Every structure is written in structure tokens, then in C-alpha cells.
Ligand SMILES: NC(=O)C1=CN([C@@H]2O[C@H](COP(=O)(O)OP(=O)(O)OC[C@H]3O[C@@H](n4cnc5c(N)ncnc54)[C@H](OP(=O)(O)O)[C@@H]3O)[C@@H](O)[C@H]2O)[C@@H](O)CC1
């Protein structure tokens with residue numbers, strides 16, 4: 001196993017692109033977030049708001065019908081496109097051209113949703129982040145991994161990773177299997193945890209920010225929105241993963257003196273993305 005490269009401020013500054021004075025929303029990138037189901041529309045609100053706060057110019061959210069008013073009223077800046085099904089996704093089709101797509105948070109694994117995800121994968125070549133239930137659907141249908149576009153970013157937590165690559169008995173074996181999965185499928189894997197590792201083929205990165213305050217509902221949904229936003233802003237897949245994970249962890253380090261571990265919630269990640277970015281400008 002290769003020694004992990006520590007991802008600290010210096011490593012991020014090598015990759016970070018400050019905003020161009022003459023940019024406009026049309027060139028800042030359009031992120032599309034797809035997911036949600038009855039009772040889990042909040043996951044999409046979190047990922048969509050996080051995408052906006054990470055800097056892309058436009059965000060569209062694709063949710064089942066029951067999510068329409070929830071997303072429209074909770075985030076005024078986001079555009080909403082709906083599936084025809086009331087409670088879950090059954091046909092992921094849309095007219096818009098997105099620069100990056102994040103799919104999976106809160107999506108559920110109904111058979112109709114699985115089929116819709118298969119058809120979506122068969123027809124997309126847009127830079128992609130796959131998270132949560134979309135990862136679980138891939139684990140149920142391993143042959144569909146071949147449909148995943150090269151350089152897609154996968155963001156499993158340990159259980160999702162185990163479903164995808166199978167059980168491991170040592171840390172070494174866990175890294176070995178993840179590296180092979182990354183190499184064979186040409187994908188970047190964000191192994192979420194404490195700490196989070198990012199695997200790009202044989203290269204392993206170890207994030208240095210974040211703390212136990214992040215152990216709270218929706219913090220992974222927020223990360224999906226952040227990485228999708230960076231992809232939409234034309235960062236390479238691995239750089240989107242590294243910068244996204246670094247900034248995400250930094251928000252918790254910044255907020256900790258105010259919130260303590262217990263009262264920090266996923267919305268606090270979103271509220272502190274601005275301060276995390278500003279710390280790169282000092
Ligand atoms: N507001 C909303 O709409 C929200 C919606 N959400 C959406 O819900 C859906 C289900 O997602 P999910 O991750 O809760 O379920 P699931 O995949 O069964 O994993 C749970 C199990 O995994 C494990 N585990 C997790 N982390 C671990 C770690 N660091 N280290 C070690 N183990 C770890 C742990 O297993 P255990 O240790 O108990 O065996 C745990 O019980 C998904 O679509 C998501 O987007 C949520 O985001 C919440 C807010």
C-alpha cells in the first residue's frame with residue numbers, strides 16, 4: 001500500500017482556483033442534484049444548498065413530485081424539476097444540460113428507482129458523483145458498474161463501501177480492495193470516515209480536517225453537493241473530491257468553538273463553507 005499523501009492547506013492551494021473577477025453564473029457551472037423520496041427530501045435540500053454555497057452558478061434539483069414545494073420553499077435560489085411519480089424516482093429524464101450531476105442522497109431503492117438509475121447511467125456522460133442509495137443500487141447490481149462513466153466520484157461511508165467491494169478483515173485489505181476497484185473501474189473513491197481517504201488508482205490521500213461533530217444526519221449529503229459543485233466548476237474529479245472533503249471538514253473545525261460537538265448539524269456545515277473558503281485567501 002502506498003503511503004497516503006496528507007491533504008492540508010498547502011495541498012489544497014496547489015489545486016484551488018480563485019474566482020475570476022469577470023465570471024458570471026453561466027460560466028460558474030450548473031450542478032444537477034438527483035435524489036430524494038417521501039420523507040427524505042431533506043437530503044436533497046442539504047445537497048442542493050451545499051452545491052450553491054460551494055460556488056457553482058446554477059443548481060437544479062430533480063426530485064419526486066412530493067419534493068417540489070419542499071425544495072422550492074426551502075431554497076429560493078434552486079430550480080426544481082420533478083419526476084412524474086409522487087413518492088420516489090421512476091424516470092430520470094430532463095431537458096437541461098448540467099456541467100456535473102450528483103445522484104443518490106435520500107433516493108431509496110424501489111425497483112422503479114433502480115431501473116430509472118440504470119437508464120440514467122446508460123445515457124449519461126456528464127461528470128458524476130454517486131452517493132448513498134445510488135451506491136447501494138450499484139452494489140445490488142454489480143454489472144451496472146460498467147456503465148459508470150470514467151472519472152466518476154463515489155462517496156461511500158464504511159457500510160456502503162463494504163456493500164460495494166465486500167467484507168475486509170484488515171485495514172490493509174480494505175485499502176487493497178478499494179484501490180483495485182478504483183483502478184478497474186477508473187473511478188475516484190472517497191472513503192468517508194475519521195479520517196476520510198480519497199483513492200485515485202494507486203494514489204491514496206488522507207484528509208487532515210474535520211472532527212466528530214460531523215457524525216450527524218445529512219453531513220454526507222452536504223459533501224455530495226459540495227463535490228458536485230466543484231466538478232461543475234470544472235475542477236478535475238480527484239481535485240473536486242480533495243477540495244470538497246477538505247472544506248467540508250474545515251467547516252466543522254471552524255464551527256466547533258461555537259457549537260460544540262453535540263449541537264453541530266449538517267446545516268452548520270453549509271453555514272460555514274464561506275469561512276472555510278476565506279481561510280484559503282489569507
Ligand atoms: N434528512 C434526510 O433526508 C436524510 C437522508 N439520509 C439518507 O438516508 C439514506 C440512508 O442512509 P444511511 O447512511 O443512514 O443508511 P445506511 O446506508 O444503511 O448506513 C447506515 C449504517 O452504516 C454504518 N455506518 C455509517 N457511517 C459509518 C461510519 N462512519 N463508520 C462505521 N459505520 C458506519 C452503520 O452501520 P452499523 O455500524 O450500525 O452496522 C449505520 O447503521 C440515504 O439515502 C441517505 O442519503 C441520511 O443522509 C440522513 C438524513
Ligand SMILES: Nc1ncnc2c1ncn2[C@@H]1O[C@H](COP(=O)(O)OP(=O)(O)O)[C@@H](O)[C@H]1O
Pocket residue numbers: 132157192193194195196210211212213214215216217218219220221222223
Ligand atoms: N467521527 C467523525 N470524524 C470526522 N468525520 C466524520 C465523523 N463521523 C462522520 N464523519 C463524516 O461525516 C460524513 C458522514 O457521511 P454519511 O454517513 O454519508 O452521512 P449522511 O448519509 O447522514 O449524510 C462523512 O463525510 C464522514 O467522513
Ligand SMILES: [Mg+2]
Pocket residue numbers: 131132157220221
Ligand atoms: Mg450518506
